[in-house]
Amino acid sequence: MTGRDSSPTPDRYPLASQQQDPDHVIRSSKHTFSSALRIKGELRLDALKGALDDVVERHGALRTRINYGETDEGEGYQEVLPPLPVPFTVHDIPVVPGRSRDEIAVDVHLGLCDELIDFSVTPSLRAALYRFDDHDAVLTLITHHLFGDNWSSGVLRRDLAACYNARVSGTPHALPTPFQYHEYASRQRGFLRSEKADTVRRYWTDTLSDTGMYAMPADRPSGPDGLKSPSAVWDFLIDPDDSAKIRAGAGLNRCTAYHVFLAAAVVLAEKIRGSSDVTLLTVNNGRNSKDFQDSVGFFSSMVPLRLEFGTCKTFREIMLLARKSSMDAQRNLMTLEDIIPLVPDLMKPFGDPQSMPFAFNYARPPMASADIQFADSVEPVILPDEAPAMYHRGACMWGLTMLPAGEFRCVVEYEPDMVDADTVDRWGSDFVNLVLAIANTPDRPWRDR
Amino acid sequence: MTNPFEEPDADYSVLRNSQNQHSLWPAVIAVPDGWTAVYGPGLRADCLASVREHWVDLRPSDVAEFLAAVSR
Numbered sequence: 141m142t143g144r145d146s147s148p149t150p151d152r153y154p155l156a157s158q159q160q161d162p163d164h165v166i167r168s169s170k171h172t173f174s175s176a177l178r179i180k181g182e183l184r185l186d187a188l189k190g191a192l193d194d195v196v197e198r199h200g201a202l203r204t205r206i207n208y209g210e211t212d213e214g215e216g217y218q219e220v221l222p223p224l225p226v227p228f229t230v231h232d233i234p235v236v237p238g239r240s241r242d243e244i245a246v247d248v249h250l251g252l253c254d255e256l257i258d259f260s261v262t263p264s265l266r267a268a269l270y271r272f273d274d275h276d277a278v279l280t281l282i283t284h285h286l287f288g289d290n291w292s293s294g295v296l297r298r299d300l301a302a303c304y305n306a307r308v309s310g311t312p313h314a315l316p317t318p319f320q321y322h323e324y325a326s327r328q329r330g331f332l333r334s335e336k337a338d339t340v341r342r343y344w345t346d347t348l349s350d351t352g353m354y355a356m357p358a359d360r361p362s363g364p365d366g367l368k369s370p371s372a373v374w375d376f377l378i379d380p381d382d383s384a385k386i387r388a389g390a391g392l393n394r395c396t397a398y399h400v401f402l403a404a405a406v407v408l409a410e411k412i413r414g415s416s417d418v419t420l421l422t423v424n425n426g427r428n429s430k431d432f433q434d435s436v437g438f439f440s441s442m443v444p445l446r447l448e449f450g451t452c453k454t455f456r457e458i459m460l461l462a463r464k465s466s467m468d469a470q471r472n473l474m475t476l477e478d479i480i481p482l483v484p485d486l487m488k489p490f491g492d493p494q495s496m497p498f499a500f501n502y503a504r505p506p507m508a509s510a511d512i513q514f515a516d517s518v519e520p521v522i523l524p525d526e527a528p529a530m531y532h533r534g535a536c537m538w539g540l541t542m543l544p545a546g547e548f549r550c551v552v553e554y555e556p557d558m559v560d561a562d563t564v565d566r567w568g569s570d571f572v573n574l575v576l577a578i579a580n581t582p583d584r585p586w587r588d589r
Numbered sequence: 590m591t592n593p594f595e596e597p598d599a600d601y602s603v604l605r606n607s608q609n610q611h612s613l614w615p616a617v618i619a620v621p622d623g624w625t626a627v628y629g630p631g632l633r634a635d636c637l638a639s640v641r642e643h644w645v646d647l648r649p650s651d652v653a654e655f656l657a658a659v660s661r
Binding site: 162163168476 | 627652653654655658
């Protein structure tokens, strides 16, 4: 092997299933990941700039160029470029009468949600610092979805903090050396050709061959394209007390809050559609191998979870079924791109104009607050009302996030042209009530709901 | 004159547009705006086989958009 540094052309690696883009959709510059961090205390700009460059050096995904091979008919590939400096701008925020710094920080975050980044830009990390004064600022970070996901945003924050602290203190950081995303992509390609993959394909074919993805019934069909109205959001914060009870109730059954949420979602689906055989489209963080816990890249994927709970009697049985279904899927993890060709009818319900495609996402903060600290304090800027950041026509997105303080937030994003706010409010309230009932009274027969 | 779109022995190309729709196109006619040749020119039967192979994505393009938007 010749030294990589002297090599005139970067090494080429296959694309992961997540990065394939036959419909020219994922690559859109609107598919971004962004973070806004409020930093208080003395901040050394040289160290911050250097730390951003360190992060890009650590994670090859952030300096990757994708060639989709469409013009030359070849297979697509990705190549990892040598370390590159991160574009970093510093802005002083003028005093705005009548607006507090907290409100302005939220404005900065909202502005960031609308920012675009082209997928071909390298590095795929752009940073801006908005300063209130020398000791109070908001740092914004943006990457393209092809090179990151929710989990990666947490890794990025942690690594930035460690690299900054190392530069300021002059002592090396203690971060683990991350596996690189191209390694994941190559392993995934190898896996898809393996015998194990045939077993996994059989699991998905057996599990999903006679079902369709659950979609929410619309109040009316969607209007013609071009008459898009902005999506609407139903936002509910479960208070700290109830959030603690949900965790405790799940724990008593060796389940997690996620299993409680899944159980509540399928019972709600049964109430709405009348069938106790429900296949939910869920978001999976894709980190099923420990090797990639510290890596940045597009690992997340959509995974169908099927729960047939007609024979279950109590909430507890559904919660346990949710755990089993989710563990089975985790053991047989394969991206939706690779599952769909096995069960072509699976996605049909999403094409029904009277229905809204439904997706269920539960995101925990991947990093503890203590791991992202530098200067005097660093906290993510939290939006008081969740912004409709992921709008898609005709969709109903059911998101649960755990805030850093431990409360659960339930956000339903939907298209107001297709469904009334009252309908969504009823679904949302029913869901939260079910979550609490499952956690607090697991022995109740679910049909009494 | 025969219709160039229905000439079994002529050469054809496979075109694709931004919606990932595919079209069989006579090689003698210029590629229209908004479309890219992705196969050929070649035999009509080979072009049809290429369309069948590459246009297997059964998701409506709206669904592809949806999946991209929700995969976090």
